Amino acid sequence: MLMRFILASGATNLADGVALVAWAWAATLLTRDPLLVALVPLALRLPWFLFSLPAGIVTDRVDRRRLILLMDALRAFSFAFVGLAVWSLSPLPAAPAEGVALPGLFAAMVLAAALVGMAEVFRDNAAQTMLPALVGPERLEAANGRLWSVELIGNALAGPALGAALIGVAVALPFAANAAAYGVALALVASLAGRFRAEATGPRDWRRELREGFDFLKGLTILRDLALITGVWNLLHQAMMVALVLHVQENLELSAAVYGLILSAAALGGIGGSILGPRIVAALGGARTAQVMLLASAPAFLGVALAPGAWTLALSMALFEFSGLVWNLVVVSHRQRIIPPALLGRVNSLYRLIATGMMPLGLVVSGAAMAVAEPVLGRPAALVLPFWLAALGAAGLTVWGWNAIGRGFPKG
Numbered sequence: 136m137l138m139r140f141i142l143a144s145g146a147t148n149l150a151d152g153v154a155l156v157a158w159a160w161a162a163t164l165l166t167r168d169p170l171l172v173a174l175v176p177l178a179l180r181l182p183w184f185l186f187s188l189p190a191g192i193v194t195d196r197v198d199r200r201r202l203i204l205l206m207d208a209l210r211a212f213s214f215a216f217v218g219l220a221v222w223s224l225s226p227l228p229a230a231p232a233e234g235v236a237l238p239g240l241f242a243a244m245v246l247a248a249a250l251v252g253m254a255e256v257f258r259d260n261a262a263q264t265m266l267p268a269l270v271g272p273e274r275l276e277a278a279n280g281r282l283w284s285v286e287l288i289g290n291a292l293a294g295p296a297l298g299a300a301l302i303g304v305a306v307a308l309p310f311a312a313n314a315a316a317y318g319v320a321l322a323l324v325a326s327l328a329g330r331f332r333a334e335a336t337g338p339r340d341w342r343r344e345l346r347e348g349f350d351f352l353k354g355l356t357i358l359r360d361l362a363l364i365t366g367v368w369n370l371l372h373q374a375m376m377v378a379l380v381l382h383v384q385e386n387l388e389l390s391a392a393v394y395g396l397i398l399s400a401a402a403l404g405g406i407g408g409s410i411l412g413p414r415i416v417a418a419l420g421g422a423r424t425a426q427v428m429l430l431a432s433a434p435a436f437l438g439v440a441l442a443p444g445a446w447t448l449a450l451s452m453a454l455f456e457f458s459g460l461v462w463n464l465v466v467v468s469h470r471q472r473i474i475p476p477a478l479l480g481r482v483n484s485l486y487r488l489i490a491t492g493m494m495p496l497g498l499v500v501s502g503a504a505m506a507v508a509e510p511v512l513g514r515p516a517a518l519v520l521p522f523w524l525a526a527l528g529a530a531g532l533t534v535w536g537w538n539a540i541g542r543g544f545p546k547g
Contacts, residue, residue: 137269137278143323144262145285147207150214150316151255152294153301156395157309158248159380160302164227165244166235169518173377173502177495178245180373182252184492190260191348191484192341195477199261199331203324206258211317213247213254218310220244225306260487264479265331267471277413280464284409288402295402299395334477348481351474357543358473358482361425361466362489364536368432369490371525371532372455373497375439378505378521386515389445397449404453408460416465422544425465429536431458432529440522469544500524 162175194202220243221227228236235241270278301309352358383394416424431454438451474482501521508517 139323139326140262140266140269141282141285143320144282145289146316146320146323147210147258147289148286149289149294149297150210150313150320152290152398153298153309153313153316154214154251154294155290155398156295156298156391157302157306157313158244159377160299160391160394161221161244161306162241163230163380163384164306165230165237165241167230167232168234169377169381169505170502171235171241172381173498174245175248176373176377177498178248179252179255180491180494180498182249182256183494184488186253186256187260187484187488187492188345190257191481192344193257194261194264194480194484195344197332199265199480200324200327200329202261203258203265204321206254206261207317207321207324209254210251210258211314211321213250214310214317215314217244217247218307218314221310222305222307227306256487260480260484263467263471263483264476267476267479268329268331280409280413284406288406290402293399295395295398296392297395299391302391344481348478348485351478351482352485355473357539358470358486359489360536360539360543361470362486364429364532364539365462365466365490366493367528367532368429368459370493370497370500371432371436371528372459373494374501374504374521375436375525377498377501378518379439381505382518382522383448386518387444387448393445397445397452400449401452401456403456405456405460408457409464412461412464415461421465421469422540425462425540425544426537428458428462428465429533429540433526433533436522436526436529440519440526 158175158179159172162172166172220240224237224240227240230236266278266282297312298309301312380394383389383397389397412424419427435451435454435458438454439448442448442451470483470486471479504520504524505517508520512520
């Protein structure tokens, strides 16, 4: 069953990898305004803030397998809808420097991205809480490593390259391909047998249930600290990513295919982290591993800012993926191990509200920083500014996070 679960996750993450290029590139074909370009990824990430708490309550109430099936079906519909809309309006007109070409299509993309983002919140929370039911506590690092290795192959290695290639054929094609990928995932998850509903801890009352999860998280300082560190890092990462697509196009003058290959090459670092991560944790312990991976953040952001071309940019992104994957391997496995199964959905959602709810803020900050800086610094420098701000923020986060991890994380 674990293998089918992993393959289903691989199919959905292949679609996510295709979408990583498709959403951003399609947005830049309708507008060149950085703030408007940021609206599409903002629509994808804002649901993490809006729906994390409801997702936790729902995950602890329903069969987690059925919840995954429903959310994958919603994502398949959303991608099919966008693909059909783009196909019907092709060829697209030239994107204006200000405003939007085809406002109706742009609005449809933003709406579909919001539905995909909402479904991802519920689906990912259900999947993380379902994994401990498939493997024992002692196998969580290995299982998470295998899961993320397959996810990275789809999400960041094959997906972006495939997405760039499909865009080169037709802008609508990656959206249609994603609808098919979610269909494959639906079939695989539907074949899993077993009971994946948590036992109720009391009467069904969303206030009581939410308070129960909050009290558990409140009682563990290290969980709050890890959520805050991850949240700030995600904010900085999203600030970088929304600027990256414009920086690659305009400053480095690279094509969609090369952009996809850069993201795919970066995924090799993440795959290396998924393979070597359990060994690193065994050698250094969870606390020291988390500290070292956090330490790598500022140099990685700095590398992106200073990279003169595709190869050096890919190397900097690979460092991101390696350190981020090993970090997640440590903290997610720790979280899955110490949170009781009946509370896992709610505590997990509260944790992820902090850890991922900051992503939309990073998108807004990045778009605003570029827009404000452009008249003063010029467009090329403005597109690089978010990378420098992220490097500075990561340096401060490392100083605080190093001490927080040392105080509260298990030393073994």
